[in-house]
Amino acid sequence: MTDEVWFAALPDGEAGLAAAHVLRPWATRLISHDSGRPWLLGCWPDGHVTVGGAGVGRLAVIGRCPVTAGELSARLSRIRDLADTERAVAGLAGSFHVAASIGGRVRVRGSASAVRRIFHARVVGATVAASRADRLASAIGASPDERFLALQLLSSPPPYPLADRCVWRGVEGLRPEDSLLIEPDGRARAQRWWTPPEPALSLAEGAYGVRGALAAAVETCTADGGTVSSDLSGGMDSTSLCFLAARGTARLVTLRWQGLDPGNDDAIWAGRATAELPGIEHVVPEFSRSPLWFSGLTDLRMTTEEPGAWVRDGARFRALAELMKSRGSRLHMFGGGGDELFTAFAPHLHDYVRSDPLAAFARIRRQRAFQQWPLWPVLRGLADRRTFAQWLAAWADHLTQPPPARAHRAPSVAWGTELRLPPWATPDAVHAVQGLLREAAGAVEPLAPQRGQHAALSHVQGGGRGARQMDQVTSGMGLEYAAPYLDDGVIEAALSVRVAERSAPGRYKPVLATAMRGIVPDTVLARTTKGEFGADFYAGLHxxxxxxxxxxxxxxxxxxxxxxxxxxxxxxxxxxxxxxxxxxxxxxxxxxxxxxxxxxxxxxxxxxxxxxxx
Structure with missing residues (x-):
């Protein structure tokens, strides 16, 4: 047995039996189709998989969701075939995979945020879906594909559509918005299950939905009682989670790491929050006992299915798991996804100028004065009419060009950030990434027609992939790592707000601040700054x-x-x-x-x- 939490979904036919035989040595759990053949196998803790049954059908929710087997059975009884699977799970809160087996056919999908993903490969002639790519790679004897390793060298994690590609040869990554349908003979095809919402709600309307969705997401973390823990950095994202969790049935422990940077005012705001949370255990390790960035790398074993940029915090993840488990925590929450959902990224200005020119130029003028943006780069960006595919192809030509000097840098209003390869990348690595970009540009559509909503979705899915890796690290140590902001119900609510209203002059994260009013004290919601960590970087490097x-x-x-x-x-x-x-x-x-x-x-x-x- 491994420490990894994973499952595989098998076709309901002879092909599935052969594939199950290959995967069985790594598995400790098995759930059967109505036919008696293996359906779900893998390794998972108690309570991680909930299965309902009705007639010849089976429906499973895999992950963090408080639904019971009886409730799933009742939901399943109201649908007729696989096409209705989403109707059966509609409204469920949490972060989870969905798998269904009805009439000999199988359907499986992850989450829209990419926190839960699905990969698939041909195992002895049958398509097998799995929650971890490396488990499938082991089953088929696959090795890493160097082209996709080269892609991982970009200065930030690869964005859509490159992020959907799998680093293992012979293993395919399913797009977060797609489900996989597997026939009894092992054939399979992708089918879309999720479409991003239209950003049409006002700030007030959207904040109401965010409030309910976020409260439900946090409740899925606390519903089983016991002890849970959460970051309490002082930022609005983690602070909101703590005040919501404090209303639940679980005992709450909070954690804050001390920083070195004199420009970081996290401690001040965290102190204000803790003063409003009496009776909660607050853990603040002494700085001398806190792992610095880049510590312990020679002993670090990466258990994630693909490379990740989180490694500088590897020692801190180990320390976090030990600290919180010693206090009885079974699950740790963090504020990942808050920045992605409640910030209007610069590309939204490109859309805003076209939908409301007067308001857009007034906002640009204020931001230029405050942030000293140079005028002509901003105007050139606003006039740009390239499609998403054209932008991808042009990016390929700029992979090794140095970014503009900071003094002359304006925010990009293009479809995304043109990431760079490092100066130590070889010509072969550059050529490989350019080829992948040009290949992707050949036939790809953006995640949304508007640049601002596309950028938000791309950042959300990037955050989801990061949260997924962090959970793989800490879950291997016995502590689930949860990002409630990246639960599908929360991203649906947040992305329904008009993009331009996700920011406002003089206000920080106005949608979240409005949603949390009355739950988080106004003195805490008043923060407009964000922590600095430059000194921590230099100390760890030194x-x-x-x-x-x-x-x-x-x-x-x-x-x-x-x-x-x-x-x-x-x-x-x-x-x-x-x-x-x-x-x-x-x-x-x-x-x-x-x-x-x-x-x-x-x-x-x-x-x-x-x-x-x-």
């Missing part, structure tokens, strides 16, 4: 520089032909006036440590980069 340099003495990425290890070491030993100068270090570290954590530590081949067979 303390762990030698270990970081040594990691690249025998680099797996260099063996694969993806990076110049000497260039990485030179950058680590150089002078960095701003943390931005090493922005690409985190994803490169994530890739390097992920490769070192694979059971087979042999160097990966680079045939895919040079045109070899996949």
């Amino acid at each position: 303390r762990n520089r030698t270990a970081l340099v040594e990691l690249f003495e025998d680099s797996r990425l260099a063996r694969a032909g993806l990076i110049d290890a000497g260039a990485v070491r030179a950058s680590l030993l150089g002078f960095h006036p701003r943390p931005d100068a090493l922005r690409s270090l985190d994803p490169t570290l994530g890739c390097e440590l992920w490769l070192r954590s694979r059971p087979d530590r042999r160097a990966v081949m680079s045939a895919a980069l040079t045109g070899g067979a996949p």
